[in-house]
Every structure is written in structure tokens, then in C-alpha cells.
Amino acid sequence: MFERIAGRALVPVGIVVTGFLVVCFVLLYAAIKNVVLRDSVEHANNLAGIVLKSTRHAMLKSDRELNQAIIRNISEQKGVQHVRIFNKKGTVVVSSHPEEVNRQLDKKAEGCVVCHEKAQPITTLGSMQKARSFKNNLGADVIAITAPIYNDPECANAACHFHPADQKVLGTLDIGLSQEATLASLASIRLQMIIFSILTLVLTMAGVIALLKMIVLVPMRKLQDFAEKNEEGGTALHPPKLPYELDRIAQSFYCIRKRLDNVEPNRVNPSPNADPNR
Amino acid sequence: MKADGCSMEAAGKDKMATGSAARDAKSVLRQGLMDDMARLRRFSNRGLFALSLFIIASTVAWRGFTFLPTPQQLVAAMGTPPTPFMISMVLVLYTFSAIILSLSRMMAGVYHKSSFCHVGYALGFYLFYYVADALADNYWAVFGAGFTVLCLESYRIWTFCSDQLGRKQEQLDFLERNGRMPPEEEDSLYS
Structure with missing residues (x-):
């Protein structure tokens, strides 16, 4: 093969074209994947914001039943795997899966450790830091957002509430979305x-x-x-x-x-x- | 008569000395050519050694540099690394430049032994991606880039050595036949 002009000429061309194409392909795919996953996280963040805004009134009124109904309705939406609200102690207060209510979560668990790694927990996170990816017990790929529920003057001053004004975070919302569509794309x-x-x-x-x-x-x-x-x-x-x-x-x-x-x-x-x- | 005999003897000695010197010169030239050929044969494997070293480095990277501190610890110690996008841009630029450089050397037929430095460059890219926490997504890009450049370099070195070995063999054959080196070829016509 290498004794002929054709072999001598085509081998370097083949190596160069194939190699450079593979490098460009992998880098381009990694960049596209990054953009798609970032968009997916942004979408999940927006949805978490919507859920917080939707449940705000019910929380101010301390209406658990209304909160539960809102969470249940949201979780029936296609692609939503779970919605949970934790109190400051890490106990599930409201969940789309009723069996999880009152369950205590370890602060070292995935999704919690990001803020609770040190003695003084972090109170603000970037949108990408709030996200985590994992496989749930059904084997589905899930992207979950843990959004803090901040204390507002309305909360601290509400007649029915007892949150002190200096408490910055009242609890967290945890929403999990299926990544099936993203991975299929x-x-x-x-x-x-x-x-x-x-x-x-x-x-x-x-x-x-x-x-x-x-x-x-x-x-x-x-x-x-x-x-x-x-x-x-x-x-x-x-x-x-x-x-x-x-x-x-x-x-x-x-x-x-x-x-x-x-x-x-x-x-x-x-x-x-x-x-x-x- | 005696004088004539002496002069003939001296001439014979001179002739023998000249013949011996010529044989010595020929053996020196032959040995020089043989040494050159042995050196070229060793040099032709250089690309393969570099490729083997690169595969070992890639295996270490594939295992996630388990002997190194975690990316978070490295970032805490050394500061924020470049973004994966920037590393990728530099990788594309490096691959393109290395390929062009290797092809240029192949065309010019120059003696250049730049194989092992590419293993270092590839290892550098692996480390940068590792610190930027983007090695999993970009591992095959670095592997493809390193493999391509090193394959091309191996091919360049191998073809260069094959051509030079052919030329040396021709010179050796000429030396064996004629007892002297062939006249210089007119390379300057084309180079």
C-alpha cells in the first residue's frame, strides 16, 4: 500500500480529515450539550419561580390544603417528576407524593449539601448551582432545582406567622423535571x-x-x-x-x-x- | 640494477599503502553509512513511542487523574481556570496548527523530531479540562486531536526515514561497487 503513490498520498489525507472532523464533532457536540442543558436548567428555574409565586399566597395564609392542591396540580403536568417544600429543619411539609410528607431529609443529602456543606449555610446560589441531575428510583433521568424560600417583610409581619425578621431562609422548594425530552433532543x-x-x-x-x-x-x-x-x-x-x-x-x-x-x-x-x- | 630494484620495491610499497588507505577509507565510509542507517531505523520508531506514551497518558486521564486533588481543591489553590469553551477554541487552534506544521515538514522533507512535545500538549489539555470540570464531555476531543497529530507525525517520520534509508542503501551499494561515494545528487533543482 505504501509502495504506491496512491497509498502515500491518501493516508495523510485520511488521517487529517478524519481526525480533525472527530475533534470538531466532539467539541461542537459538547458545546451544544452545554447550551441545551443550561437552557433546561433555566427552564426549571423559571418553573420553580412560578411555583413559589403560586404558593406564596397560600403560605402567607398558612393554608396547607391549598398549598397541597397547588403542588398536586403542578405535579400532574407532563414532565414534572416531583415537587416538595421543605421547612428550615429539612422536613417535607408539602409534596406531590403524599407519603413523603413529614419525612426528614439529611443535610448531607445530594441537593442539600451544596448550601449545608459548612456550619453557616449559604443563602444565595447561582442558577446552575441550584441544579442537580440524577436518576430517580424509576430509572428516569431527572434535573432538580432546589430554590430557597426567602423571608419577606410580609412573612415576618404576618399575624399568623412566627418567623423572626432576621431569619433569611424559611425553607426550600425542590422541583424535579424529567430530562427525557432534553436527552431525546x-x-x-x-x-x-x-x-x-x-x-x-x-x-x-x-x-x-x-x-x-x-x-x-x-x-x-x-x-x-x-x-x-x-x-x-x-x-x-x-x-x-x-x-x-x-x-x-x-x-x-x-x-x-x-x-x-x-x-x-x-x-x-x-x-x-x-x-x-x- | 640495485637502485632499480629499490625503486620498484618502494613503488610496490607505495601501491600497497595506497590500496590499504583506500580500503580504510572505504571501510570508514561504509561504517558511517551503516551507523546512519541504524540511527534512521531507531528514529523511525520515535513516532510510535510517542503514540504509546500518549495512550498511557490518555488512560490516566480516562481514569480521572485519581492521584490528583479534586478540581475544586485545585481551583481553590490556583484560582479559576479558563472556561471549557476557551480551552476548546485553543484545542482547535492547536490541532489545526500542528497538522499544518506537520504537513509542511512532510512536504519539505526536513529532519525534525517533534513527537514527544505533542504528548505534553495533549496532557496539558487533559489537565485544563480536568480543572475546569469538563473532562468527561471533552475527553474524546483531546484524544482525537492527540491521536491525529501523533499519527501524522509518526507517518511523517516513518516516510522520512524510509526515504533516507533507501538513499543510504543506494549510497552503500555504490560504495561497494566503486569504492567511493556517489556524486551529490542535484537536489537544488527541486528544493
């Missing part, structure tokens, strides 16, 4: 990119092979045949029509051969009567 993008990359690779290689064959390999083969036929002896053959510089080489070879034809009979088969000193 990513899989679709990945498939399309793979197909596109393979097509680009095949077309590039086919183009290079076709051009190489048309411009170099076939004319080289003709030149080789022409040279070999002339080498065998007999009268000098006219060179075939060849492209570019190869035509010039063939013409030069033909001229040399013609001159040799003129010289050879006198040199190889000198006349017996010829004067050697002439």
Missing part, C-alpha cells in the same frame, strides 16, 4: 451530526481519490505503459496525450528515444566495412 442532534460528519468524510475522501486518480494516477499509469513499451525496443512510439507536466515528460522521453534510435544502429551494429578511425 440531544440524541437526535448527535445522530444528525454523526451522519453529517460521515457524509462529509466520505465526500471529502471520494473527492480527493477522484481528483488524484483523474489528475495523477491514470496519467501516471499511461506514462508508465508508454515508457515500458518504448523500453521493449522497436520503433519509438508516439506518446499519448497526457495532462500538465506529464505531457512534457512524455515528449522529452520520446525525443530521447528518437535520438537513441538514430545513434544505436551505428553504435551497436557498426558496418563491417566502416573505418574505425573515421
Whole structure:
């Protein structure tokens, strides 16, 4: 393979095109995945905000039944895996799964540890820090947002409430959304990119092979045949029509051969009567 | 007569000395060519050694640099790393430049041994992505880039060595036949 021009020329082209395409494909897919997941987190954050705004009035009134109804209705929405509200001690107060109510959550659990890692818990988080991804007990991929419920003057001053004004966070909302649609979109993008990359690779290689064959390999083969036929002896053959510089080489070879034809009979088969000193 | 005999003897000695010197010169030249060929054979494997080292480094990266501190600890100690996007842009730029450079060297047919430095560059990219906590997403990009560049470098070195070995073999054959090195080829016509 490496003893021929085709092999020597095509191997580096194949390595370069394939390698660079793979690098670009992986980097582009990683960038797209990052954008899609960030959008997904933003969407989940917005939804958490909507839930907090929806339940705000019921919380001010300390109406658990209304809160429960709102959470239940939201959790019936397609793609919502769970909605929970925790109090400051980490006990589930309201949940879309009634069996979870009054269950205590460890502060070191995933989603809690982000804020409760140190003795003094963090009270503000960026939108990406609020998010976590995991597989739930049904095996579904879930992206969950843990949003703090902040103390407002309305809460601290409400007649029915007892939150002191200096308590910054009253509890947290935990909402989990299915990532099925996001992952399906990513899989679709990945498939399309793979197909596109393979097509680009095949077309590039086919183009290079076709051009190489048309411009170099076939004319080289003709030149080789022409040279070999002339080498065998007999009268000098006219060179075939060849492209570019190869035509010039063939013409030069033909001229040399013609001159040799003129010289050879006198040199190889000198006349017996010829004067050697002439 | 005696004088004539002496001069003939001296001439014979001179001739023998000249023949011996020529043989010595030939053996020196032969040895030089053989050494060059052995050096070229060793050098032709350089790309493969670099590729093997790169695969070892990639395996370590694949396992997540377990012997290093966590990315969070490194960030706390050294400060914020560049964003994954910026690292990716530099990776594309590096891959493109390295390929162009390697192809240029291949075209020029120059003797250049830049293989192992690419292993270092690839390891650097792995580490940057590790500290930026984006190694999982970008591992195959670095692997693809390193593998491509090192394969191309191996191919360049191997073809260079094959050509040079062919030339040295021709010179050796010429030396064996004629007892001297062939005249310099007219490379300058094309280079």
C-alpha cells in the first residue's frame, strides 16, 4: 500500500480529515450539550419561580390544603417528576407524593449539601448551582432545582406567622423535571451530526481519490505503459496525450528515444566495412 | 640494477599503502553509512513511542487523574481556570496548527523530531479540562486531536526515514561497487 503513490498520498489525507472532523464533532457536540442543558436548567428555574409565586399566597395564609392542591396540580403536568417544600429543619411539609410528607431529609443529602456543606449555610446560589441531575428510583433521568424560600417583610409581619425578621431562609422548594425530552433532543442532534460528519468524510475522501486518480494516477499509469513499451525496443512510439507536466515528460522521453534510435544502429551494429578511425 | 630494484620495491610499497588507505577509507565510509542507517531505523520508531506514551497518558486521564486533588481543591489553590469553551477554541487552534506544521515538514522533507512535545500538549489539555470540570464531555476531543497529530507525525517520520534509508542503501551499494561515494545528487533543482 505504501509502495504506491496512491497509498502515500491518501493516508495523510485520511488521517487529517478524519481526525480533525472527530475533534470538531466532539467539541461542537459538547458545546451544544452545554447550551441545551443550561437552557433546561433555566427552564426549571423559571418553573420553580412560578411555583413559589403560586404558593406564596397560600403560605402567607398558612393554608396547607391549598398549598397541597397547588403542588398536586403542578405535579400532574407532563414532565414534572416531583415537587416538595421543605421547612428550615429539612422536613417535607408539602409534596406531590403524599407519603413523603413529614419525612426528614439529611443535610448531607445530594441537593442539600451544596448550601449545608459548612456550619453557616449559604443563602444565595447561582442558577446552575441550584441544579442537580440524577436518576430517580424509576430509572428516569431527572434535573432538580432546589430554590430557597426567602423571608419577606410580609412573612415576618404576618399575624399568623412566627418567623423572626432576621431569619433569611424559611425553607426550600425542590422541583424535579424529567430530562427525557432534553436527552431525546440531544440524541437526535448527535445522530444528525454523526451522519453529517460521515457524509462529509466520505465526500471529502471520494473527492480527493477522484481528483488524484483523474489528475495523477491514470496519467501516471499511461506514462508508465508508454515508457515500458518504448523500453521493449522497436520503433519509438508516439506518446499519448497526457495532462500538465506529464505531457512534457512524455515528449522529452520520446525525443530521447528518437535520438537513441538514430545513434544505436551505428553504435551497436557498426558496418563491417566502416573505418574505425573515421 | 640495485637502485632499480629499490625503486620498484618502494613503488610496490607505495601501491600497497595506497590500496590499504583506500580500503580504510572505504571501510570508514561504509561504517558511517551503516551507523546512519541504524540511527534512521531507531528514529523511525520515535513516532510510535510517542503514540504509546500518549495512550498511557490518555488512560490516566480516562481514569480521572485519581492521584490528583479534586478540581475544586485545585481551583481553590490556583484560582479559576479558563472556561471549557476557551480551552476548546485553543484545542482547535492547536490541532489545526500542528497538522499544518506537520504537513509542511512532510512536504519539505526536513529532519525534525517533534513527537514527544505533542504528548505534553495533549496532557496539558487533559489537565485544563480536568480543572475546569469538563473532562468527561471533552475527553474524546483531546484524544482525537492527540491521536491525529501523533499519527501524522509518526507517518511523517516513518516516510522520512524510509526515504533516507533507501538513499543510504543506494549510497552503500555504490560504495561497494566503486569504492567511493556517489556524486551529490542535484537536489537544488527541486528544493
